[in-house]
Amino acid sequence: xxxxxxxxxxxxxxxxxxxxxxxxxxxxxxxxxxxxxxxxxxxxxxxxxxxxxxxxxxxxxxxxxxxxxxxxxxxxxxxxxxxxxxxxxxxxxxxxxxxxxxxxxxxxxxxxxxx
Amino acid sequence: xxxxxxxxxxxxxxxxxxxxxxxxxxxxxxxxxxxxxxxxxxxxxxxxxxxxxxxxxxxxxxxxxxxxxxxxxxxxxxxxxxxxxxxxxxxxxxxxxxxxxxxxxxxx
Numbered sequence: 001x002x003x004x005x006x007x008x009x010x011x012x013x014x015x016x017x018x019x020x021x022x023x024x025x026x027x028x029x030x031x032x033x034x035x036x037x038x039x040x041x042x043x044x045x046x047x048x049x050x051x052x053x054x055x056x057x058x059x060x061x062x063x064x065x066x067x068x069x070x071x072x073x074x075x076x077x078x079x080x081x082x083x084x085x086x087x088x089x090x091x092x093x094x095x096x097x098x099x100x101x102x103x104x105x106x107x108x109x110x111x112x113x114x115x
Numbered sequence: 116x117x118x119x120x121x122x123x124x125x126x127x128x129x130x131x132x133x134x135x136x137x138x139x140x141x142x143x144x145x146x147x148x149x150x151x152x153x154x155x156x157x158x159x160x161x162x163x164x165x166x167x168x169x170x171x172x173x174x175x176x177x178x179x180x181x182x183x184x185x186x187x188x189x190x191x192x193x194x195x196x197x198x199x200x201x202x203x204x205x206x207x208x209x210x211x212x213x214x215x216x217x218x219x220x221x222x223x
Contacts, residue, residue, distance in 0.1 A: 100205035106158040
């Protein structure tokens with residue numbers, strides 16, 4: 001069974017631009033969660049999607065948004081990028097009980113650098 | 116104040132040593148996870164606990180709900196165990212807190 005895939009793996013953007021990251025979950029998994037990891041703040045929960053609906057949201061500004069498609073693939077978007085958005089963005093999929101409510105399977109991450 | 120505290124922050128061990136990493140939390144939880152992150156960023160979920168003890172190979176995880184404490188033990192440590200270990204907790208399924216991680220280096 002293929003694991004969680006994320007694209008792109010690396011990305012360089014400039015301040016003010018927007019970016020879209022993609023996550024394909026393990027086949028059959030319906031929950032997709034997104035996390036941000038920075039050296040200063042560590043891992044932080046962004047949001048979780050289940051059946052195309054946002055089920056939970058972390059404490060991030062509205063510039064961070066996401067969506068999930070009918071095939072469970074998910075995208076997250078960051079608009080008006082700031083230097084502090086430079087981070088490793090990780091997605092994780094699980095069967096359906098929800099973020100950190102069951103075993104999470106993580107993707108390799110997208111490393112975003114904002115200049 | 117962090118809701119999840121891990122200790123130690125850094126740990127260096129000789130191959131073969133028994134290793135313990137601790138996680139204390141201050142909130143009521145529905146689940147606790149131990150995650151392993153290798154250089155390069157990939158994260159693997161090692162255990163999910165809500166009570167008791169779990170074992171997988173050389174890894175053992177325990178949790179004491181009353182004391183709000185969990186430990187991750189590695190028996191017969193190996194250089195391939197070198198990684199950052201992160202404790203993560205879920206409160207009510209809609210609040211999530213992460214420890215800052217324990218960086219483990221196992222020397223051959």
